[in-house]
Amino acid sequence: MASRLVEQLGAQNAAGATAAALAGQIRALILDGRLTVGERLPSERALALELQRSRSTMTRVYSLLERDGYVTRLHGGSTRVTLPHRDALTYDTEVDSAIDLSIAAMDSTPGLYDATVRSLPRLAALRNTSGYSLRGLPELREAVAQRFIQRGVPTSANDIIITSGALNAVNLVLATIARRGERALVEQPTFPHALDALRRNGYRLLPTPVGGDGWDTGHLTDLLLRAKPLVGYLIPDFHNPTGATMTDADRERIAATARASGTRLIVDETTSELDIDRGWTPLPLAAFSPEIVTVGSMSKIAWGGLRLGWIRAERSLIDRLLAVRPSFELGTALLDQCIAVELLDEMPALTEHVRTRLHAGRAAVAAGLADIGDLQFPRTPGGLSSWIDLGAPISTRLSLAARDRRLIAPPGPRFSTGGVLERYLRIPITHPPERTTEAMARLQQAWNDVREGASARPAEATHAPVI
Incomplete structure (x- = not known):
């Protein structure tokens, strides 16, 4: 082994x-x-x-x-x-002018300040309560349920738990249903910290490939039937990092196969609202099976600093989640919940802001790749990033060279179960265009360094998360 x-x-x-x-x-x-x-x-x-x-x-x-x-x-x-003993182990992005592409997230929506102000009377009305909210505020759970109903999935507030972000939700679900040593189906590539969470809970990972053109549904369903994993973690809408969206036909087939194999699917919808110009709207995977667990978040459509997510699941699992949750936390911050109630009431404005910002970011990345000349910009109808085919297994070398140019760009293998995807690099489309333009100029310098065989000096120690 x-x-x-x-x-x-x-x-x-x-x-x-x-x-x-x-x-x-x-x-x-x-x-x-x-x-x-x-x-x-x-x-x-x-x-x-x-x-x-x-x-x-x-x-x-x-x-x-x-x-x-x-x-x-x-x-x-x-x-x-270990890490080198230096005065600072991470870049100060203001002082050192490093651009961090490990974070694929936008700054806050323009409506966040006003929503915060409007939320204060609601928060003040809660002063006579204990302040603990294990399930989440009823009005927020109702607002989340209504969003599912609008998207075609009958849902009640009793099917919802409010959490402190989507990753918090994933960890709670895994802790509740985990059995160490069991198998877990995961996409490859996928969100790195979901892989970390699965490993921490003792799962053995079974990868199934995803590319810019989507899923190999035959491989995925065969793996479900053959290996019968206990859980599967999927990002079917604007997949992170490829940007692909699963068709309704594939969703129906995968949901039916998972049910037959006894696999509990955890569907991450954090990126589901990040549409630029996809041109069609799929049904949520939960529409095809009552056993599917869905997690979502406000972090990508409103602000990463708003630590607010949710879980939608069948009632029997909701009860088990509530029994386990006090060992994690005693609820989600009430102020964040009050703000989220206001923001969810303004979803059309939120999604339009997201569309405008992502459109500009996408254009800046495409222009930067055109300047490099050797790389093609893939179709990216939405999501957080573009998944760039480098044409050769040089992603780690390029990542190291980029650090020498004050650019932090996690290599393709960071999004895999181990050692593969060296042909690929994730580039966020979420940063402001002017910052993206500068990032792409630095990437071009790093690209030239790699092509010319220049060796980067030992990189500064940056032990940062990938978001």
């Missing part, structure tokens, strides 16, 4: 690589969070056997990482991941 380092690295990426190149690839795994601080790495001998390389090469790899502060080694003992 391969070590976690080799799973994340990908044996194919190590074939023929120099010691310096291997050290750079491992450094990238550490910097984007695929290897965690304190994690034990294989011995030089074990790593040499796994990669079918000489032990002297592995000794050189670890020596380079130790020199730069990315591992610590004990003579005759273990090698563990």
Whole structure:
């Protein structure tokens, strides 16, 4: 069985690589969070056997990482991941002028301030309560339920729990239904922190491919029937990071197959409202099966600082979620809930603002890729980002070169279950056009560095999340 380092690295990426190149690839795994601080790495001998390389090469790899502060080694003992000891371990984006493309999110909607002001009387009316809200405010749960009804899924407020964001919702669902050692179906690529959550709950991950053209539905349904995973995590609307949207026919087929295989599907709709010009509106996956769990969030349509999400599920699971939730938290902040009530009443204005912003961001990315010349801009009808085919397995090298140009761009493998997708890079379309233009200019410089064979200096230590 391969070590976690080799799973994340990908044996194919190590074939023929120099010691310096291997050290750079491992450094990238550490910097984007695929290897965690304190994690034990294989011995030089074990790593040499796994990669079918000489032990002297592995000794050189670890020596380079130790020199730069990315591992610590004990003579005759273990090698563990660390980070360089510097005064600051993360970029200050204002002082250092780094542009961070690991965050695919917009700034706040223009209506947020007014919604906050309007929410204060509602908050004041709650002062005589305990302030704890395990299910969520009734009026907010009703507003979320109405949004599902408008989209074609009969829903009542009793089917809804309000959470502190969509990832919080995913973690609550996994903690409630988890059985360590069970299998979980996941898309590849997908949202990295969902993979982290599944691993933390002890799941064995079964990837199914997604590209710009969508899902391999035959592969997905065959995997469901053959492996019978306990859960599946899907992003069917403006998939993160590819931007693909699943057809209604595929949704119906997948929902029926999951029900037959006994798989509980967790559907993440965080990106479902990020439409630019898709031209059609699918039914939510929950419309095809009552057993589907749906999570959603206000973070992408309103503001990431508004930590407000929800879970829609059948009543029996809602009761189990409520029993487990106090071990996580005792509810979601009331102010955030009061603000969300106001914002959900203004969904047409919110979605129009999102459409305008994403349209401008998309145009800036497309123009930047045109200037690079070697890269094609894929069709991106909505969502958070464009999933760029680099034409060669150079994503990690490009990511490292970009850091040298003060650009943080997580490589394709960060969105995978381990070591693959080196041909791809996610570029957000959520940043303001002027900042995106500058980011694309820096990416062009990094691209030229990689094409010309320039080696980037050891990157600054940035252990940032991917959003």
